[in-house]
Amino acid sequence: MSAELLQALEQLEKERGINKEILIDALEQALISAYKRNFGSAQNVEVNIDRASGDIRVYALKTIVDEVNDIAVEMSLEQAKKFGVDFEIGDIVEVEVTPRKFGRIAAQTAKQVIMQRIREAERGIIFDEFSNREEDIVNGVISRFDKKNIIIDLGRVEAVLPPSEQTPGEKYNVHDRVKVYVINVKKTNKIPQIYVSRTHPGLVKRLLELEVPEIADGTVEIKTIAREAGSRTKIAIASRNEDVDPVGACVGQRGS
Template sequence: MAVSANRLELLQIADAVAREKSIDRMIVIEAMQDAIQKAARSRYGAETEVKAEINPSTGELKMWRLLEVVETVEEYSRQISLEDARNRNDAAQLGDYVTEPLPPIEFGRIAAQSAKQVIVQKVRDAERERMYEEYKDRIGEIINGSVKRVEYGNVIVDLGRGEAIIRRDELIPRETFRYGDRVRAYIHDVRQEQRGPQIFLSRTHPQFMAKLFTQEVPEIYDGVINIRSIARDPGSRAKIAVTSNDSSIDPVGACVGMRGSRVQAVVNELQGEKIDIIPWTDSIADLVVSALQPAEVVKVVLDEQVERVEVVVPDEQLSLAIGRRGQNVRLASQLTGWDIDILTEQEESERRQKEFTERSDLFMNAMNVDEMVAQLLASEGFASLEEVAYVEPIEISSIEGFDEETAAEIQARASEFLEQAERERDQKRTELGVQDELYEIDGLNAAMLVALGEDGVKTVEDFAGYTPDDLVGWKERENGEVKFFDGVFKDFPVSREEAEDMIMFARVKVGWITQEELDGDTQDLDEEAETADDAEAQEE
């Protein structure tokens, strides 16, 4: 009867641990088997291979010694000869294992402690694996928990069946938590680390706000309203752009709710963070105007090549447009994804006057014309000598006070100046050692070759090693601020697509790739773009 009681107690322990740790009962039983095997090896010798088995139904424990079948026995505690093995089992072959029953053993204090450590470690590993499997697919969800402790500003959250952490930089500024407080946060990462799976939560992530709106606004949950972009200054201010798939539903009004009830619920959760809700539009100019509210915008000028927007506001609206410590314009820039420069009407007027003067001086000095002619050309919108030299003659002769003869003379002088400048640049290009074959790349001129030479490029092969970023520059966003790094062609109107075409032409020319491979890659990219467009259309 005593043996039966021990068996029953073994299964009861396994069941209790499995329930408490929310892991499979068999994992606990396997941990017990491993622990018994380890304890048995300490009794029979560490070199002995022991197998223990607990019957999951009855709790009966059996143990065997495992002996490997070999030709010549070197370790009698682990090996057995083929002849002896076949005396026990006629089918035994070299490399097989035969078993030899072992009697039950009494565990000493040290062996029992060692067995306990094995079980605890196995159960802990299983618990960690269960937690990782449970939460790895829940990234992007909002989860509720209670504060377990606060360590160095980081909040440890009890999720019931695991722990998570909200790092100090993922907490809304000035919010504090104490033991037992309820907390709601966004799961933004789940990672397997050396100390076990780590669940990272955030209350500052933009998608935390998106999920809160999804909970508060049924139209967002149902997919009628889409959140297109979010920009946050956690704890202070946020901007969110929304659009509706149903023209009869006002997306902004639906998010605000009756008397602001819906947006207020989100504001309360975010410690009073003010939220501007604006309608999304595919027109960047209109989106920027809405994003800069409550400031009024007089004029918007887009530079699509570098994704930069120049916004002109009334003089008295400048501080409102920029916001305290640049907050309003920074959030608008994050929301739209474009860099935004704010100018007052007076600043724009002064700049335009300066540009007008510079153009007039350029035309006067380059073409040797009087001030009135230069100012007429500048006032008509001519910004460069190239424009003057290569436009249709009628565009100049149609200017009041000009005739065909005057237009022809002006264009001839502009062309002569440009040709002289081109010769000088080509001479400098030669002095820099830049080879003539680079002229074969469509789009490159002498001025560009000088810039390349100053950057150390001498041959087509040198040029083939460039990336589009090297030529036209690139942007990096850090702490909400966008920094633009100039490329070699910073002073030339070259788009990223044109830069890429030049580089690929050079790579084909030097034999790095073939034209067939290039055409194939281009076709694949076009098909991927079409597939992406179709998928986006279906989502909408």
């Protein structure tokens, strides 16, 4: 559990985009619990994983005191001098206490915790990705219906299209590809909850920005959008350049 450990963590970083340092920190914390659980220690310990070799070391942290009352967490100044000459009362001494078979026991104990941290990190990545896409359009595929909600597969996560955000008269079928507008991303204890819309005026605005270069570059400005989803949409636009006709830019000259 040394070079193989680092190789596995590096592979996770490449494949899932999870920072290796996050995983190492999580593993060190898990190994502290593993040590105390398996060896019945009341010591104040820390675990260090060498970032270059992957070697694991367990250290008992002992405070230097005038009079030792608890040998598990305290050490006399005379004892401390065996580990160095510059120690003073109140300093912390690190004493290696790595058990001989700790690698195997710790690996088994830490596996579940590491996987939990991986899931947490992945949820964080997904939340960051989609919270940054609020008020934007995403593409998805209708995967199923949950009562009146439509569940849309966005690739790494699913989104909910509630009844209030569905376009009246629009038919939805499983496997249909749809463009939806992200209205809210909520962080939960599980996978982030993403809510999307087919009726929000922002959907029209973003579609126009994608389709009309003059809107995308700011030459034509969308002032307001009034939308009756499934029926009609009214848009007030203005040009920031007197040589550019805003209506012509959006619908073509003379509505062509």
